Amino acid sequence: MSGPELFRNREIVRGLADNIARLTADLSAPLTFMEVCGTHTMAIARYGIRSLLPPEVRLISGPGCPVCVTPIGYVDRAVAYARRPETLIVTFGDMLRVPGSSSSLMQERARGADVRIVYSALDAVALAARHADRQVVFLGVGFETTAPTVAASILAADAQGLTNYFVLGANKTIPIPMQVLSADPAMAIDGYLCPAHVSTVIGAGAYRFLAEKHALPCVVTGFEPADVMHGLLMLVRQHVERRCAVEIQYSRFVDSQGNRKAQALLDEVFIPVDTAWRGIGVIPQSGLAITPRYAAFDAEKALPVPVEEPREAPGCLCGEVLKGKVMPPECPLFGTVCTPEDPVGACMVSSEGSCAAAYKYGT
């Protein structure tokens, strides 16, 4: 009765789009909104949202694809572990094809490495319990929705007394990079569609500094097509009414405080650290490192391994795509040299990557 299908109604989507067109008809300059989250990027491409919008509203994609923003050196380290016969690599599916400097986990698996795909970090803990003779390394990539599940896996391994479960961590947080991107004068961002599911964890209050200190309208928006259109309409309205606030379109799942239990898991297991974002560089306090208390589960600390010198693929514009500066088809390799079957950059691999979205839905 209140399932997701209600928010896919075409008539509603069109009606919202018409409202946007009416409100923006007299604007002297177009509005540029950034969708931060890869799932929004996918939804916008899949439901043809751009084709329904007036030319006065421009959408650019941000850095919210966790696989895409993970530096190449991380993949290289995972590959180095995969090459050790005593290691069992456990990962979410997205990481498998991501190209490292000289190899990918998929290539290593073809050469005999033991790389397993799981749905939950708890499945990785179960594998560690079952394979006491192996070192199980879980690739902990993702934002605030995924990070608490990784934290929970470390606590579960700790409670079970496992000494062969390790997390190669690259968990990141979203709000600070949004501020860094908007500070770039070349970007001229007029507002943010804030992630739906990250916000269930961190709460809409986490974006307040963007609206209040940096005068950026923010709307936490759901992933169904009517949600996206509604979120855009709310951004346009803020602009027309000259307001900068954090509003919640996705109020059926998000409030301003977020999920306290998930936040408590994050606080127990992780501490904020400066971390590198592919294409963007180091962003202060935007990474989640495992606290010293759980260092025994931190692969980087507990399992030293030589890692090759990182080399980015020549010609790949992923970094510019992630900043919203280049649209995927503008990359000379797009669709010719670089395809989802044979990707050059991470943006073409992940189901949330901008290049993959543009390729799949031809936008």
Added chain:
Amino acid sequence: MCLAVPMQVIHSDGEVVIAEIDGVKRQASLIMLDAEVRTGDYVLIHAGFAIGKLDTDEALETLALMRECLAAQQGEA
């Protein structure tokens, strides 16, 4: 990877739920959920954990707001 999905609860034992959408079933831990969960509720499932519960009143309110836009427009035309 960030693909959390709203699914309808078909069974709950207070610690773990089984939820379903479009014929796909998933099991999820409830350790991250504050609210009580009953059969028929929609929960947000992400990588083996329920991370949120749908607020039905808010969902209906959002739909009503969306429909209002539609009505305002048709009234004008």
